[in-house]
Amino acid sequence: MRTDTIPLVRSARPVLSPESEPVAASAEPVTGAEIFVRALEAEGVEVVFGHPGGAVIHIYDEIARLKPRFQHILVRHEQGGTHMAEGYAKATGRVGTVLVTSGPGATNTITGIADAYMDSIPIVVFTGQVPTKLIGNDAFQETDTIGITRSITKHSFLVRDVRDLAWTIKAAYHIARTGRPGPVVVDLPKDVLLAKAPFAYPEEVHLRGYRLPGPPDPERIREAAELIAASRRPLLYVGGGTINANAADLLTQLARKARIPVTTTLHGLGAFPEDDPLSLGMLGMHGTWYANQAVQHADLIIAVGARFDDRVTGRVDSWAPYAKVIHIDIDPSCISKNVPVDCAIVGDVREVLEQLLPLVEPKDTKEWLAKIEYWRNECPLTYEKGDGKLRAQYVIERIRARTGGHAVVVTDVGQHQMWTAQYFRFLHPRTHITSGGLGTMGFGLPAAIGAAFGLRGRSDWPVVCISGDGGFVMNAQELGVAAAHRLPIKVAIINNNFLGMVRQWQELFHENRFSHTDLSDTNPDFVKLAEAFHCVGLRATRPEEVDAVLDEAWKVNDRPVVIDFQVVKEELVFPMVPAGASTSEMITKRLTPNAFV
Amino acid sequence: MQTEMDMPTLTPQQILRKRKAGEPLLPGELEQVHRHTIAVLLENTIGALIRVVNLFSARGFNLESVTVGETDDPTVSRMTIVTTGNDRIIGQVLRQLDRLIDTLHVEDLTGGSFVERELCLLKVRYTNETRAAIMDTAEIFRGKVVDITPNTMTFELTGPTSKIEAFIKLMQPHGILEVARSGRVAMRRSSGSWLTHEDPILNLSSER
Incomplete structure (x- = not known):
């Protein structure tokens, strides 16, 4: 077996299709650093989120010299950079780009890469590397980046020869973007960036081991249409794959045509307008009672671009016990991974829905919808009002009222995230960005910044970051980036001076032992923190102040606004399926006495 | 003895799913591994x-x-x-x-239908008394002597894993010094090269 230290032989390289002319080229040999910059231009990259360092200093030199068409955003921490690339990708549907140096630069991107892997977000992370001769010598700022990232990337490349650089960059973007999207790491040794080669950026690459789903099987689609026609209690279970495939409009048409109620996952929010009577909101651990009841009583579940995550299914063997399952997904490895399905359609969700839609007839689901209405009235989403205390749910409802749902909402992870999912009532795809699979605290602020860069020139909808006090602090330094670029993002900190979701578990399952979740001693003054970063800082502590503070925040157009919403700490996210319990066993209200009341 | 009371109540769909996954239906039933x-x-x-x-x-x-x-x-x-x-x-x-x-x-x-083979090198101690018996056994297994010293012999043996394991077992009483096994290699029996049909769920078109 050949080792990687020997340069790849020619035939191992991807075959360029013969008619494919390079889209950009120069016959004169140029440095790898210049090839890198030109390749990104040729790829149509708009924004690079990066941080310089020794191993990539030549790329930064070329950025200064060549003044490329893409904009480089200097981030304050590489983790922030990866989340920005994720936010950019989620908001635009384009591939996000990150550029960092070797060693700590690379290791700081790990959390963002893992996050993008779990949530199928297309990003390409370029990491500097020590010169190839020093690899393995424990050189200064050396880490085995490919080794460390192997299980959290869709694919990764170590470029050992400057002649491989251009096609590798092309391949990285191709892999990140196509099929089930995901992160790709390209490791760039310093000597490769200094070596010279002629530049030719191929229009396309063919990787012999990279297989994409072909057109969906029409037989399976007919089978699905028959299952839908035969069902009496059908339910659409919609995930983020629907939004990735830009298929929200078709999904909405399908649901309305066949009168099938729709529940979405956390990442599916926005795929179906939540003001439609057919919408049941989110399902799963903190989904609505009525969505989960519908799951447990449905006789057919149509899973669209969803992966039967444990936060959705709870105890998997008691999930949807009466339902046949149709699963539409682009990733064959998702099929029957957690729940064996009755009809699997592998393919692009948009293509599948295009073909399924004409085969589905309008259905009479009145009885089923009436049953769901009964559940909706039995246990609606609600919280205590009128006691003069400020609650997160109210803040979220007021932000929703102000924007009319025409905003891109980016959340962090925790209670505020679940309340946003429950109460914001999303209308449009790509307007809800969050860290779902990995549950990365610290995701919200940088992802909102990335989304704001993505929306420039595309949309004038505001970017609203809803964060918790715990998660906000984890990447608060990126406020400096938002301020430097005068991004008018609104950051609503739902501040209960606690790690709220952990506190909730401690109250419900650990007898009120609030072990290391109280932040009141360590939290900063968020208003002052905002001001120190040249942002506007505002504060609200009572419900009647919320609208006025939002008024003030929405008047600011030339810099970020951070609003410290000081909410009650005792509030819990309900309803809730305890971890590992059956979806039928939802807790709908506080059962144990509250230690703080 | 299973009583009806111990049996979990499963819906027809749940039974179907467990069957598809090859998971046990009843407590105590073995998983179909x-x-x-x-x-x-x-x-x-x-x-x-x-x-x-x-x-x-x-x-x-x-x-x-x-x-x-x-x-x-x-x-x-x-x-x-x-x-x-x-x-x-x-x-x-x-x-x-x-x-x-x-x-x-x-x-x-x-x-x-496929062929599966493993290669094994086995070094065993011998004396003048055991030499003939060892050679006889090796002969039956079509083992080949690849090295010999005044008191050890090294055999090369190929075959299905069960054959290798049987040979090792028979050599054990003589005092095995070392065993090196290759792990299994396998190939489908037929005239073709690779199967043309793939997992129907995969529905993949190669970019090749």
């Missing part, structure tokens, strides 16, 4: 090999035996993987392997 031999063609690089092996540890799949070697095409190597699991897990193993960009072809040989 099968041994599968999987052949994988992959890029002939260390990185590709690590990716495949890493997949097994990262996803918690069993890995009973793994062998790898270059094929007639020096850019392609071939792995033979022996793993165990129920139908759901084996399905996952195959699709996750297929999802790797460095794998070119994945084929589950189990279920069809």
Whole structure:
């Protein structure tokens, strides 16, 4: 077996299709650093989120010299950079780009890469590397980046020869973007960036081991249409794959045509307008009672671009016990991974829905919808009002009222995230960005910044970051980036001076032992923190102040606004399926006495 | 003795799902775990090999035996993987392997007819009294002496795993000094090369 230290032989390289002319080229040999910059231009990259360092200093030199068409955003921490690339990708549907140096630069991107892997977000992370001769010598700022990232990337490349650089960059973007999207790491040794080669950026690459789903099987689609026609209690279970495939409009048409109620996952929010009577909101651990009841009583579940995550299914063997399952997904490895399905359609969700839609007839689901209405009235989403205390749910409802749902909402992870999912009532795809699979605290602020860069020139909808006090602090330094670029993002900190979701578990399952979740001693003054970063800082502590503070925040157009919403700490996210319990066993209200009341 | 009271209430759908996954229906029922031999063609690089092996540890799949070697095409190597699991897990193993960009072809040989062989080198102590008996046994197993010293013999033996294991067992009383086994290599019996039909769920078109 050949080792990687020997340069790849020619035939191992991807075959360029013969008619494919390079889209950009120069016959004169140029440095790898210049090839890198030109390749990104040729790829149509708009924004690079990066941080310089020794191993990539030549790329930064070329950025200064060549003044490329893409904009480089200097981030304050590489983790922030990866989340920005994720936010950019989620908001635009384009591939996000990150550029960092070797060693700590690379290791700081790990959390963002893992996050993008779990949530199928297309990003390409370029990491500097020590010169190839020093690899393995424990050189200064050396880490085995490919080794460390192997299980959290869709694919990764170590470029050992400057002649491989251009096609590798092309391949990285191709892999990140196509099929089930995901992160790709390209490791760039310093000597490769200094070596010279002629530049030719191929229009396309063919990787012999990279297989994409072909057109969906029409037989399976007919089978699905028959299952839908035969069902009496059908339910659409919609995930983020629907939004990735830009298929929200078709999904909405399908649901309305066949009168099938729709529940979405956390990442599916926005795929179906939540003001439609057919919408049941989110399902799963903190989904609505009525969505989960519908799951447990449905006789057919149509899973669209969803992966039967444990936060959705709870105890998997008691999930949807009466339902046949149709699963539409682009990733064959998702099929029957957690729940064996009755009809699997592998393919692009948009293509599948295009073909399924004409085969589905309008259905009479009145009885089923009436049953769901009964559940909706039995246990609606609600919280205590009128006691003069400020609650997160109210803040979220007021932000929703102000924007009319025409905003891109980016959340962090925790209670505020679940309340946003429950109460914001999303209308449009790509307007809800969050860290779902990995549950990365610290995701919200940088992802909102990335989304704001993505929306420039595309949309004038505001970017609203809803964060918790715990998660906000984890990447608060990126406020400096938002301020430097005068991004008018609104950051609503739902501040209960606690790690709220952990506190909730401690109250419900650990007898009120609030072990290391109280932040009141360590939290900063968020208003002052905002001001120190040249942002506007505002504060609200009572419900009647919320609208006025939002008024003030929405008047600011030339810099970020951070609003410290000081909410009650005792509030819990309900309803809730305890971890590992059956979806039928939802807790709908506080059962144990509250230690703080 | 199972009483009706102990039996979990399962809906027809739940029973169907458990059957499909090969999971036990009743408490005490054994899980239907099968041994599968999987052949994988992959890029002939260390990185590709690590990716495949890493997949097994990262996803918690069993890995009973793994062998790898270059094929007639020096850019392609071939792995033979022996793993165990129920139908759901084996399905996952195959699709996750297929999802790797460095794998070119994945084929589950189990279920069809295939040849499986292992190579074993075994060093055993002998005396003048045991020499004939050892040689007789080796003869029966078609073992070949590849090295001999005044008191040890090294045999080369190929065959299915069961044969290798039987030989090792018979040599044990004589005092085995060392055993080196290659792990299993396997190939489908037929005139064709690779199966043309793939997992119907995969529905993949190669970019090739």
